[in-house]
Amino acid sequence: MKIKLLVFAAGLLFIAGVNTFSGLADNAFNTGDTVLFKTPENFPSPVYTFQGNPLTLNGFKLGRELFYDPILSKDRSISCANCHQQFAAFAQLDHPVSHGVDDCLGTRNTPALFNLAWQQEFMWDGGVNHIEVSPLNALTSDCEMANNLPEIVDRLKKSDKYIALFQQAFHTTDINSQLLLKALTQFTGTLISANAKYDKVMRHEEGAQFDSEEAAGYTLFKAKCAACHREPLFTDLSYRSNGLDTRSDDAGRDTITHQDADHGLFKVPSLRNVEVSGPYMHDGRFDNLAQVLEHYNAGMASPDNLDPLFKPATKPGITLSMQEQTQLTAFLKTLTDHEFLTDPAFQDTHKNNEQYE
Structure with missing residues (x-):
């Protein structure tokens, strides 16, 4: 099956701010009806706008090729996609913590990859402060891809395929680490998830409405969860203790x-x-949403720096009856963006035997 990526003549348009960036003629493109980068109308303006890294069709294709290629890892055994699986919202379904070369297990759960252009800091502890350098952690970690930039660049320079792809994307055969990271960002930065049922209801699309349980769950969510998981990104991007342990073995933000x-x-x-996108929490300790909700209801520890939101007069946590947990779960499922999870533009073209032109 051949899927055509259509290139718009207009500049890259960010709907939220109605800003166009001059000189970026081929920066917004789509596959079928799916726009790869256009700010959703119910989203704020993004933090990362591709200035200094003009988004192009060839740049996106190069980034996707690199993302799915095990050439980036030390022993050529794993790719970025091994830990970031599309069907799991580019998280890792089959391991509670990252699983790297030589079956090495890390200490933290693999974060999902979507809506990264709206983030200023990355990783569970915020240890990376720019999207373009965020891949360095996985590329160089001994327990993930265990490689180094000079070795990766050397491999790419010896590949006729990548010489051609970098030429098409950046008009140069001088492959370097900066262009490698920019290409990866052109792929990961366009992983936008904004077409869940929730979004369609918020946009008042025809036929989109919550059923009674989802609506009740949404009311509960706004009352009990939205202070931390702020709409429409469903995070306030802050760092908090949610009472997983009295004293965490992982220093977290303190690192x-x-x-x-x-x-x-x-x-x-x-x-x-x-x-x-489970397992859940920074260490993947919870397998399902029922366990997560029960933690907030009755399983929360009381560290000294427990977030004040979890310190009511009686016991730490958020009191949730079984009915309320059922309703909240119903609402949370309206945040699943099935179009994003199956979008062919984000898939491994070789695995699926598809060609993007």
């Missing part, structure tokens, strides 16, 4: 700030696609 008050604090993850 970056070296402040004991930040010990065991982790970034609030987006709840978009949460139905499919």
Whole structure:
């Protein structure tokens, strides 16, 4: 099957701010009816706007090729996609923590990849502050891809395929680490998830409405969850303790700030696609949403820096009856973006024997 990627003549358009960037003639493109980068109308303006890294069809294709190619890992055994699986919202369904070369297991759960252009900091502890360098953590970690940039660049320079792809994308055969990271960003930066049932209801699309359980769950969500998981991104991008342990074995945000008050604090993850992106929490300790909700209801520890939102007068947590947990789960499932999870533009073209032109 051949899927045509159509190139718009207009500049890259960010609907939220109605801003166009001059000189980026071929920067917005789509496959069928799916726009790869156009700010959803119910989203704020993005943080990353591809200035300095003009988004092009060939740049996107190169980034996708690199994302799915095990050539980036030390022993050529795993690719970025091994830990970031599209059907799991580019998280990792089959391991609670990252699983790298030589069957090495990391210490933290693989984060989902979507709506990255709206983030200023990355990783569970916020240790990376720019989307273009965020792949470095996985590429160089001994327990993930265990490689280094000089070796990767050397491999790419010896590949006729990549010489041609870099020429098409950046008009140069001088492959370097900066262009490698920019290409990966042209792929990961366009992983936009904004077409869940929730979005269609918010946009008042024809026929889109919550059923009674979903509506009740949405009311509960706004009352009990939205302070941290702020709409429409469903995260406020802050770092908080949600009472997983009295004293966390993982220092979390303290690793970056070296402040004991930040010990065991982790970034609030987006709840978009949460139905499919388990296991949950920074260490993948919970297998399903029922366990997550029961943790908030009755399983929360009380570390000294437990977030104040979880400190009511009686016991730490968020009191949720079984009926309320059922209703909340129904609402959370409306955040699953099935179009994003199956979009052929984001798939491995070789695995699916498809060609993008």
